[in-house]
Amino acid sequence: MNRWVIGAGILVLLVFVVLLMVRSWRARGRRQADIALPETAPDSLSPALVEHDGFYVATTRAGDPLDRIVVGGLGFRGRAVISVHREGVRLEIAGEPAKLIRASSIRDVGRATWTIDRVVETDGLVLVAWSLGDTDVDTYLRVTDDPRPLVDAVRTITTSAPTAGTTTGEQTID
Template sequence: MTREAAVLVMVAVAVLLIVVGLIAWRRRSRRDAGLSAPVGDAPDGAVASLRSEGLYVATTRHGDPLERLAIRGLAFRSRVDVTVTDTGVALDLTGQPRIFLAADALVAVDQATVAIDRVVERDGLVRLAWTTPEGTVVDSYLRPQDLSARSLSDAISRVLPATSSPTSPQQIPGSDA
């Protein structure tokens, strides 16, 4: 095989992989088109108890940390500013409108080690379970950069409605979670 033929084969394989990836993402986006995030600001008079900078990792199906959801505004990893208020949690992802998770939409908060394409030290992620406006429970994973995951998790747990019962940390085979 000549050098030119080898280069053409490599280019064809690369183009094929890109096309397959685009088709897969398009199918995932169509599958999750019925899910949305609650866009908006905290209610007037809400008192912020904690602000944190960090990374938004992913939003997945509740209890399935390896199944990313393509929810508009939450589909991709990003920097995030998290604001915990007495009425809920605000997520400000780079380039996206503010997402405000009202306290009554919050289901549970705990810490995790594994989510989609991120494995961190034991309990290094905050897993926030919440209900979409359509009624589906999902998990959003946050990686605080300026404070511990425990501190952020504790601050959010104070906002949870009294009827919420925290879920146990996820157990993934092969992880220390």
């Protein structure tokens, strides 16, 4: 009988913790209700300049790599196909409709080593700094190949030249 009571108590505690996590996640979404939703990528984009298989890691508020954006399907890390077109960067995150980061909204691009819950080798992440509506955000991507062609392709589609050495939080955009 004791085992059943202890087991039931642990089960109740686990359910309680999961419910708190769900409540917290929804509260974060409500706090970010003022952030615009990302644009769905149209089917008719120009041919890809570069395409990589990789991972979508996170999108955070600019300068705050610990404040994850959860609206519009940007809350969860996942496998992704990342392609750069003249119109912008297309993110096809597994389980989500493809999203487009317009070239006109990209502020800068570079490399990073860490964000939220991911630390990799030095400069192992691609950091795309862009504007999501009126909110400046940073999107972190991890590609399986050499990330330099991806970074270079994003730089070619942006209207302004990137600023070398720009600091975003503790991340450096080179």
